[in-house]
Amino acid sequence: MTPEARFRAYIQAFNATDWEALQGYYAPDVRLVIGNGTELNGRAAIVDFYGQVKRQTRRTIEIVQCFADGQTLAAEIESEFLAIENAPDFAVRPMAKGDRYYLNSFVFYDFEGEQYTRIRAATFRREYRSAAGG
Amino acid sequence: MSARASGLRPWFEAYLAAFNRADFPAFGDYYAEDIVFHGQAAQLVGREAVLAFYHQVRTYLHERIELISFVGAPDGSRIAAELHTTLLGLRDWPDMPTGPVRAGDMRMRVSFAMYDIADDRFTRIRTARFSPPGREAA
Numbered sequence: 001m002t003p004e005a006r007f008r009a010y011i012q013a014f015n016a017t018d019w020e021a022l023q024g025y026y027a028p029d030v031r032l033v034i035g036n037g038t039e040l041n042g043r044a045a046i047v048d049f050y051g052q053v054k055r056q057t058r059r060t061i062e063i064v065q066c067f068a069d070g071q072t073l074a075a076e077i078e079s080e081f082l083a084i085e086n087a088p089d090f091a092v093r094p095m096a097k098g099d100r101y102y103l104n105s106f107v108f109y110d111f112e113g114e115q116y117t118r119i120r121a122a123t124f125r126r127e128y129r130s131a132a133g134g
Numbered sequence: 135m136s137a138r139a140s141g142l143r144p145w146f147e148a149y150l151a152a153f154n155r156a157d158f159p160a161f162g163d164y165y166a167e168d169i170v171f172h173g174q175a176a177q178l179v180g181r182e183a184v185l186a187f188y189h190q191v192r193t194y195l196h197e198r199i200e201l202i203s204f205v206g207a208p209d210g211s212r213i214a215a216e217l218h219t220t221l222l223g224l225r226d227w228p229d230m231p232t233g234p235v236r237a238g239d240m241r242m243r244v245s246f247a248m249y250d251i252a253d254d255r256f257t258r259i260r261t262a263r264f265s266p267p268g269r270e271a272a
Contacts, residue, residue, distance in 0.1 A: 035262070035263060035264045035265070065212065067205065067206075067207040067208065067212060067214070068205065069204070069205040069206050069207075069208075070205075072203060072205050073205070074205035074214030074248075076248060105262070106214065106246040106247075106248055106260075106262045107246075108203060108205070108214070108216060108246070120216075120246075120264065122245070122246040122262035122263060122264040123262055123263075124172075124246075124248075124260055124261075124262035
């Protein structure tokens with residue numbers, strides 16, 4: 001499987017909330033760093049973090065583009081967060097039920113074999129749409 | 135230098151080297167005439183607009199960019215780069231778009247940049263800040 005095909009399968013597992021499959025894509029000591037300062041170490045910490053996000057929102061990721069060179073894959077992804085409950089403590093900003101938040105991110109995935117060892121993400125663009133239309 | 139002939143990474147490194155020595159003709163040659171530029175400090179369209187912006191920047195700042203990570207698309211159409219930028223204020227720039235700078239101030243930040251390429255020129259450049267604002271001060 002090419003790195004690009006593996007990445008598409010990984011995102012598919014993410015969108016399906018298939019945590020068991022998702023864990024298989026991470027090295028045990030994987031490190032995730034997001035440009036907002038969030039840093040997570042280990043596959044359990046990452047899955048727990050995503051689990052919390054998905055308890056409050058329905059997050060869907062669309063791959064805008066991805067390509068690999070050596071042991072790194074670069075991706076541009078677009079995430080939609082739809083709040084399924086009021087989430088005043090949501091990681092990005094407070095959200096009310098029905099609100100939508102969009103993030104366009106540039107991400108580097110370092111990998112060894114078939115597992116990601118380091119993931120780093122930076123937000124290129126963000127957009128918030130209130131369910132109330134505000 | 136051609137991206138195809140030299141390889142994408144050396145071609146890109148030559149761009150950064152030209153940028154760092156403020157060789158405007160050399161790094162400007164990498165920009166398509168109708169380039170779309172989404173930088174941290176400016177949103178611009180067109181090579182002349184981008185070069186005019188950097189001419190202005192260079193009157194206030196010394197800017198140096200180092201390549202940390204490089205990912206080139208196999209077909210040569212895109213580059214993703216992790217860049218470390220060092221800015222040194224040459225004189226006060228209270229209206230700098232990303233925040234006021236005073237002479238002697240040094241700022242460092244890490245950004246992820248996406249470059250779209252056609253015919254050996256960048257057609258679009260987009261950057262996203264990776265290092266949080268609180269961590270960028272030198």
